[in-house]
Amino acid sequence: MDDFIAARSQMALSLGFHIIFSCIGMVMPFFMAVAHFYWLRTGQDVYKNVTKAWSQGVAIFFATGAVSGTVLSFELGLLWPGFMKHAGPIFGMPFSLEGTAFFIEAIALGFFLYGWDRFNKWFHWFTGVVVGVSGLASGILVVAANAWMNSPSGFDYVNGQYLNIDPIEAMFNDAWFTQALHMTIAAFVATGFAVAGVHAFMILKGQNVLFHTKSFTIAAFFGCAAAILQPLSGDLSAKDVAIRQPAKLAAMEAHFKTEKSASLIVGGIPDVKNKKVDYAIKLPGFLSFLAHGDFKSEVTGLDKIPAKNHPPVMITHFAFQMMVGSGMAMMLIAIIYFFSLWKQKRWLSSNWILKLFAIATPLGFIAVEAGWTVTEVGRQPWIIYNIMRTADAVTPMPGISYSFYLFSAIYISLAIIVIFMLYRQIKMVGKLYDKP
Structure with missing residues (x-):
C-alpha cells in the first residue's frame, strides 16, 4: 500500500468510526x-x-466520540498538511465554534449525569436538552467545514494565492444547508432505528417488556418520522449536487453520456471501460427530474468531464445505491409503523413488526457510511473542489501505511470495548430498571 492510499484509508477509517459516535x-x-x-x-x-x-x-x-474526533483533528494536520496550510485560515471558524459547542455539551452532560436530586427538576431536564442542542450544533458546524470542501467560497484564488478571505462566507457556503439538513435527518434515522431495533429485540426475548416498550416507542417515532422526511432532503441534495458537482452526480448514477430525458438507474454494474451499465433497471427521464425538476432536462455525463477529473465510478455508484436502498427500506418500515399508529394499533405489539425493526437495526448506519462514501469519494480527485487535488495535499512523510495499520488496530479495539460496554449495560437493565 503506497503512502497516498494509506493516508486516504486512515482518514476514511477514522471518519467511518467517528460518524457513528457523532450521530448517536x-x-x-x-x-x-x-x-x-x-x-x-x-x-x-x-x-x-x-x-x-x-x-x-x-x-x-x-467519551468515545471525543477521542475519535480528537484523532480526526490531528490527522487533518498530520496527513494533509498541504490542505491545512491553505484551508485552515479560511474554514477555521466552524471548527472553532464546534470546539465551543463541544465544551458546552461536556459541561451540560456533567450537570445532567450528576444532577439527579441536586438541581431543580426542570433545570435538570433543561441541562439534558442543552446536551442535545449543543451536540447537534457541533455536528452541523463540522458538516459546514466539509461542505466548504465541496463548495469552496469566501476567498479569491489568484495565482495560487488565497486572498480576501471571508470566514463567514466560507462557513455559510452553497453546500452547507443541504449537507447539514441531510446529515442531521440521517443521524435521527440511523440512531432512531438502531435504538428501536435493540429494544424491539429485547421485547421479542420477553425481557423487561415495559421498560423496552417505552424505549422502543420513543426511538421508533423519531426514527420513522426522520425516515419519512429524508427523501425530501435527499432530493434537495441531489439537485444541489447536479449544479455544483456534475461529476459526482454522474458517478453516483454511472451516467456516462450527456443526454436529455436521462434515465435514473436502479442497481446495475458499471462497465467503466465500455461506458455502460449492465443489469440495471432504467427509469426514463427520472434522472433529469431528480437533478433539475424537469423530465426533459439535460444531465451532464462523464463524457463532458476530463478523464483526469473523474471520480471512482464503481465505488461512488455502489455506495449511492446502498444508501438509497437502505433509506427506502426504512421509509417503508416507517410507513407501516405510522399506519399502525393510525389504523392498526394491535400491530404494534405483533412479533412481525418488532422483527422488522430488529432486522433494520443496522440499516441507518449502513446508509450513513454509504452516504459519506458518496460525499468523499465522489469529490475525488479534489480535496478542495476544483482548487486543490488530494494528491497535492498529502504529507510527504514516509511510512504512512504503518500508521494506518496501527490506527486500524486501535479503532477495532475501541469498537470491541464499546460493544462490550453497551452489551453489559443492556444486561444490567434487567436488574436495575425493570420496575412498573
Whole structure:
C-alpha cells in the first residue's frame, strides 16, 4: 500500500468510526430528554429508568466520540498538511465554534449525569436538552467545514494565492444547508432505528417488556418520522449536487453520456471501460427530474468531464445505491409503523413488526457510511473542489501505511470495548430498571 492510499484509508477509517459516535451523540440526548419529560409529567418511574439508562449510553458515546474526533483533528494536520496550510485560515471558524459547542455539551452532560436530586427538576431536564442542542450544533458546524470542501467560497484564488478571505462566507457556503439538513435527518434515522431495533429485540426475548416498550416507542417515532422526511432532503441534495458537482452526480448514477430525458438507474454494474451499465433497471427521464425538476432536462455525463477529473465510478455508484436502498427500506418500515399508529394499533405489539425493526437495526448506519462514501469519494480527485487535488495535499512523510495499520488496530479495539460496554449495560437493565 503506497503512502497516498494509506493516508486516504486512515482518514476514511477514522471518519467511518467517528460518524457513528457523532450521530448517536447528536440524537440520543433528545431521546433522553423526551423520556425525562414524560417522567416529570406523568411520574411513572419507568420513564425515569429509561432516562437513566439512556444517559449512561450517551456518556459512553460522548467519551468515545471525543477521542475519535480528537484523532480526526490531528490527522487533518498530520496527513494533509498541504490542505491545512491553505484551508485552515479560511474554514477555521466552524471548527472553532464546534470546539465551543463541544465544551458546552461536556459541561451540560456533567450537570445532567450528576444532577439527579441536586438541581431543580426542570433545570435538570433543561441541562439534558442543552446536551442535545449543543451536540447537534457541533455536528452541523463540522458538516459546514466539509461542505466548504465541496463548495469552496469566501476567498479569491489568484495565482495560487488565497486572498480576501471571508470566514463567514466560507462557513455559510452553497453546500452547507443541504449537507447539514441531510446529515442531521440521517443521524435521527440511523440512531432512531438502531435504538428501536435493540429494544424491539429485547421485547421479542420477553425481557423487561415495559421498560423496552417505552424505549422502543420513543426511538421508533423519531426514527420513522426522520425516515419519512429524508427523501425530501435527499432530493434537495441531489439537485444541489447536479449544479455544483456534475461529476459526482454522474458517478453516483454511472451516467456516462450527456443526454436529455436521462434515465435514473436502479442497481446495475458499471462497465467503466465500455461506458455502460449492465443489469440495471432504467427509469426514463427520472434522472433529469431528480437533478433539475424537469423530465426533459439535460444531465451532464462523464463524457463532458476530463478523464483526469473523474471520480471512482464503481465505488461512488455502489455506495449511492446502498444508501438509497437502505433509506427506502426504512421509509417503508416507517410507513407501516405510522399506519399502525393510525389504523392498526394491535400491530404494534405483533412479533412481525418488532422483527422488522430488529432486522433494520443496522440499516441507518449502513446508509450513513454509504452516504459519506458518496460525499468523499465522489469529490475525488479534489480535496478542495476544483482548487486543490488530494494528491497535492498529502504529507510527504514516509511510512504512512504503518500508521494506518496501527490506527486500524486501535479503532477495532475501541469498537470491541464499546460493544462490550453497551452489551453489559443492556444486561444490567434487567436488574436495575425493570420496575412498573
